[in-house]
Amino acid sequence: MGAIPEQLKLLDDGRLWIEWSDGAKLVYPVRVLRDGSPDALTREKARLAAEKPATELTILAPEELVPLRITGMNPIGRYAYQIQFSDGHDSGIYTYEYLYALGKPETPTP
Secondary structure, rough: OOOOOOEEEEEEOOOOOEOOOOOOEEEEEEHHHHHHOOOHHHHHHHHHHOOOOOOOOOOOHHOOOOOEEEEEEEEEOOOOEEEEEEEHHHHHHEHHHHHHOOEOOOOOOO
């Protein structure tokens, strides 16, 4: 088994911060997590958006106009998290392995 989360917290700027059992400290912009949701609906929406002609504009829903944030996280067994977002999305199951891969190393603040 790979690394497992040992500490999680939301930073003041809204990013998720995770310290992993292998010592890695990774940060996750909310948009990266939301756009990378592993659920079928998000993947299908991304596929359709890629096929849309460049001249066709997207109409945003009201919840898409406000800043995106994480509103909750629930552990799923001992292998994943379900993340809830302010736009109502909550169906993605982020395995530890997938979540680890989405993270970027924490950069020290000057």
